[in-house]
Amino acid sequence: MLFGACGAVLLFSNCFKKANPTSEPRKTPAEEIVYARTHFTDSQRVAGEAIFEKTCYNCHDLPDVSDYTVHELDGILPKMFRKSKLNYDDAGLVKAYIIVNAKGE
Numbered sequence: 001m002l003f004g005a006c007g008a009v010l011l012f013s014n015c016f017k018k019a020n021p022t023s024e025p026r027k028t029p030a031e032e033i034v035y036a037r038t039h040f041t042d043s044q045r046v047a048g049e050a051i052f053e054k055t056c057y058n059c060h061d062l063p064d065v066s067d068y069t070v071h072e073l074d075g076i077l078p079k080m081f082r083k084s085k086l087n088y089d090d091a092g093l094v095k096a097y098i099i100v101n102a103k104g105e
């Protein structure tokens with residue numbers, strides 16, 4: 001009886017693991033906007049803007065981020081963050097600033 005119950009729990013947890021893969025699915029543009037608004041404070045986004053102005057200006061004029069949709073930025077920013085050699089945290093701040101000021105989804 002006890003054995004049976006454990007087996008059932010084990011089976012269930014195996015199923016559960018399969019239903020919840022560890023790698024998070026990519027966020028949609030709409031989810032990214034919500035994330036940038038809710039997971040960062042105003043002062044973090046201001047800090048992101050300062051890093052943006054300092055770093056992204058090294059190679060070209062600062063882009064007007066309101067010209068780009070989040071969907072477009074998703075294709076551009078990973079490359080630009082690699083070029084900028086920003087660390088993960090700073091890139092997060094810059095991205096939060098950019099996403100909140102982008103053209104929309």
Ligand code: HEC
Nearest residue numbers: 052055056057058059060063068076079080081083084094
């Ligand atoms: C090491 C140089 C370098 C740095 C630093 C850099 N960029 Fe760029 N960026 C480029 C080059 C070169 C292009 C031209 C096109 C390409 O490579 O995609 C470009 C193009 C762009 C474009 C236009 C892309 C398009 O297809 O319209 C945007 C937007 C942009 N960069 C944003 C940024 C942002 C934001 C940062 C800071 C996080 C940044 N860049 C930092 C070199 C750089």
